[in-house]
Amino acid sequence: MEYCPLKRSGAFGSVMIAAALASTLSACALEPEQLAEIRQDLQKHADTLPQEVLSRPLTVDDAIALAVTHNLDSRVRLLEEVLAQGKADLSIFAMLPTMAAKANLSRRGPRKATTSKDLTDGTTGNYSTSEDVISRTRDLTATWNLMDFGIAMLRSDQEEDRVKLALEKRRRALHLLVQDVQAAYWKAVINEFAEAKYNALELRLIRSVNDAEEAERSKVGDPMQMLAHQRAIVDTMRQIAEMQRQTATARADLAGLMGVQSIGAFRLAELSEGATLTVTPPAPDVEALQQVALDNRPELRSEEAQFRIDVQDIYTELLKSLPGIGPFIGGHHDSNSYLKYNAWADAGVQVAWNLVDVLSMPKRIRQAQSNVEVTRARRLALGMAVVTQVRVADIQYRHALKEYRLTEQMAGIDRRITSLAGKSKEAGSGSAMEEIKAEASSMLSAMRRFILYSDLQAAKARLDAAMGLDPSHPGEEKPPATAALTN
Helix, strand or coil: CCCHHHHHHHHHHHHHHHHHHHHHHHHCCCCCHHHHHHHHHHHHHHHHHHHHHHHCCCEEEEEEEEHHCCCCHHHHHHHHHHHHHHHHHHHHHHHHHHHEEEEEEEECCCCCCCEEEECCCEECCEEEEECCCCCEEEEEECCCCHHHHHHHHHCCCCCCCHHHHHHHHHHHHHHHHHHHHHHHHHHHHHHHHHHHHHHHHHHCCCCCHHHHHHHHCCCCCCHHHHHHHHHHHHHHHHHHHHHHHHHHHHHHHHHHHCCCCCCCCECCCCCCCCECCCCCCCCCHHHHHHHHHHHHHHHHHHHHHHCCCCCHHHHHHHHCCCCCEEEEEEEEEECCCCCCCCCCEEEEEEEEECCHHHHHHHHHHHHHHHHHHHHHHHHHHHHHHHHHHHHHHHHHHHHHHHHHHHHHHHHHHHHHHHHHHHHHHCCCCHHHHHHHHHHHHHHHHHHHHHHHHHHHHHHHHHHHHHCCCCCCCCCCCCCCCCCCCCC
């Protein structure tokens, strides 16, 4: 029976394993020099940010432009595209003839001496040599295999399609980036509005609750009315705190998306409670949106490129089963003093055929054909998914717009109620409790309106992403999330 100390030691064995893991992790930790290098790279990246843009209040267009230009993940996608383009450029050299140059210097000791035997009488002659002690040879040969040339042409086309794959992958990442920036921007703006507005109102709300509690204990007024007032104020404060929680991390998220290291390195445009926010009406024809998506979605374009790559793989397997035929020409030089001609040239045609490739050709072709069928089926399924995504995104946007319109109407009503409550108090016909309750409700309605506007812009961004629109390229439709703020 094999002895295992961990089975016998129990807890001691677990402690030893934990210690071993800790030592391993500490050994794999980054050295201080590496951490300093990372910090230096981050500082270099921060120095490339446009300070003239960061010095002014950022609009949503500014945030999108910064993210598109300076987002680190987006730069990785760009570098992947550049790498794919470099591979495509290098694939052209595979179609050129192969040039091989060789040089050799050798010294033999003792000298190579040979003799010969007469087959008639069996006598042997004297030893002789036909090579120098020191030998120098030089060769330059050019060969061109037609089969390799055909395969190289197909591979070159495949590399071009892989460049398109990298481009569409970057476009998709860009769509998601813009979508995230729009959602984070509006939530960050809403959070700043809530902090500025609610901080001035919170103390008054707390004081109003305390006054109502004191009135309840002192038996002043109707106790039920005091409790109802406390409950209404506390519930409003709870809802405002919940909305603040939903937007608390938005500024940090926005900084990361824009490639800005510090959340204090930029300012955002301010919102006012009665700001006019522009929205885009829904499209009248959903079928037209679906057609735009089928023409522009990066995933579908990627599948088209992958389909062409898979089809060319079939032709590549067919070419591999053919014999390799190609001409060759070469120049040679040998320093051997016993040769009459030390330099000579040769040319001809050579044929090579790998019989193993011939035997495996049917299976390899069937495998390539199976890849084509899988890609075709995936492309069809993706097309159906794209159509569904556009329809769902359009429905979500319509409902978000309807809900926003109702909330905007309610916010306007609450503002008028707050104004009337303040005037009633000044005239002596209203109470401070009604005024503070109206202000709290108006604050809650304003925040809910902005939150729903953020959700509306996120829904529109999802619809734009579902249609495959590229907001960073001039000439294409820009996302209608550039809402104008007018007081």
